[in-house]
Amino acid sequence: MxxxxxxxxxxxxxxxxxxxxxxxxxxEIHPADCASLIREFDLDDQIRILSSAHPxxxxxxxxxxxxxxxxxxxxxxxxxxxxxxxxxxxTMPSDNAVDTLNxxxxxxxxxxxxxxxxxxxxxLEEMLRYGExxxxxxxxxxxLQLQDSTTVSNAISQIKKMKKEEEVxxxxxxxxxxxxxxxxGYLPIVDLLVHPDSTPIKDVMIRDPLSVNADIDQEQVANMxxxxxxxVLPVINRGKRLIGRITVDDVIDVIKEEADEDFYKLVxxxxxxxETPSSIKIASxxxxxxxxxxxxxxxxxxxIKLFSxxxxxxxxxxFFMPVITAMSGNIGVQCSTVIVRGLATGFVKLGYAxxxxxxxxxxxxxxxxxxxVVAGLCSYFFIEHNVKLGxxxxxxxxxxxxxxxxxxxxxxxILKRLxxxxxxxxxxxxxxxxxxxxxxxxxxIATVILL
Numbered sequence: 001m002x003x004x005x006x007x008x009x010x011x012x013x014x015x016x017x018x019x020x021x022x023x024x025x026x027x028e029i030h031p032a033d034c035a036s037l038i039r040e041f042d043l044d045d046q047i048r049i050l051s052s053a054h055p056x057x058x059x060x061x062x063x064x065x066x067x068x069x070x071x072x073x074x075x076x077x078x079x080x081x082x083x084x085x086x087x088x089x090x091t092m093p094s095d096n097a098v099d100t101l102n103x104x105x106x107x108x109x110x111x112x113x114x115x116x117x118x119x120x121x122x123x124l125e126e127m128l129r130y131g132e133x134x135x136x137x138x139x140x141x142x143x144l145q146l147q148d149s150t151t152v153s154n155a156i157s158q159i160k161k162m163k164k165e166e167e168v169x170x171x172x173x174x175x176x177x178x179x180x181x182x183x184x185g186y187l188p189i190v191d192l193l194v195h196p197d198s199t200p201i202k203d204v205m206i207r208d209p210l211s212v213n214a215d216i217d218q219e220q221v222a223n224m225x226x227x228x229x230x231x232v233l234p235v236i237n238r239g240k241r242l243i244g245r246i247t248v249d250d251v252i253d254v255i256k257e258e259a260d261e262d263f264y265k266l267v268x269x270x271x272x273x274x275e276t277p278s279s280i281k282i283a284s285x286x287x288x289x290x291x292x293x294x295x296x297x298x299x300x301x302x303x304i305k306l307f308s309x310x311x312x313x314x315x316x317x318x319f320f321m322p323v324i325t326a327m328s329g330n331i332g333v334q335c336s337t338v339i340v341r342g343l344a345t346g347f348v349k350l351g352y353a354x355x356x357x358x359x360x361x362x363x364x365x366x367x368x369x370x371x372x373v374v375a376g377l378c379s380y381f382f383i384e385h386n387v388k389l390g391x392x393x394x395x396x397x398x399x400x401x402x403x404x405x406x407x408x409x410x411x412x413x414i415l416k417r418l419x420x421x422x423x424x425x426x427x428x429x430x431x432x433x434x435x436x437x438x439x440x441x442x443x444x445i446a447t448v449i450l451l
Contacts, residue, residue: 006025022049023054026057032064058088062076101128134214134215134216135213136243140247146158146176147176176201210234211234214235214237218257218258226345230248232248296432296433307446324438328401332431335409339356339412360405360408368398375393375397392450
């Protein structure tokens, strides 16, 4: 399929014409492309573009919009004609409809639900009870569900009764439930073609299917998709009753969100700042981490002052302080980042903490030996021709790098074990901690060897 490429100028020209001209142009644009284009226009034009589209197309466009803050999305939905908003939500898949409702003010949600069909309204109300970052908040209740007493011929008949061909294409599997709607199995739709018509579904279904509880965190859902190479996953409630399914396109969005969240935390801020237009608010988000770094730097200064009386006798020790602190901080961040991402993706398991720590310790030792030899030789040949000083720098580098790699590995694991987000261990915290301990190790070793 070739996707027509529509430019900003074409949309801008259509905006000068009638709504029908704009609607004809929007028919040719893929919702994802239109979602990218719409961000280039001001709010009034955004409203005009969305409200000129068919409600179903407008819903697809709204679902594809990325990069808008919650406040911008809220204003966009609030400014849309109310009847159009209701019709649009009524045509959206339930998971996208819930996402749209979640950015509306509570009074609007109640009004919208009252205008939808009883079945749609009840389904959306049920889904709204789940947290936005849970499997329940991620799922759609739109799935092909049949009872285990159904035969192959009856299953095929029910599929044929579906209104549109596109609806059939959305389904990969039939989910099989018992009389109480508990999930007991599943069957790929194509398998219906290879079994006799009179065969009961329960005789050919795949039993004990992989499923996920509606209450678990979306990050765990994403890890399951990655681990088991899934394209769809059924969702059950605590009574094992089938209530929906999660598709891989939604999980891709989750992976991006979780990665963004972790990367923000790695540098001492959080992902809410991208939704905040206020510079003061953003500064207040960043300041606590930076102030903690500032305090940590003063603690590092205190370490230097503690040894200042001895160091005055060997001024050359000051030359290597930046080398020690830079290597300690960078090694620590490197190790902690690897562990944090491993924990987030499920690659690193707490149950294997000891073996992980030993592995990182071996890696750190190899790096430390290499860096200590280089540092020792460089200090002798390029800074000061003093064997004892070169030996001091080399030994200090060895000890600091080993310690930094160990702490960078252990701290995220400890935080995870204690129930905290391990991402907070990276960036400012681990860098400052290793700066302080690096200087303490360096001056202690120097005091023993040189003074």
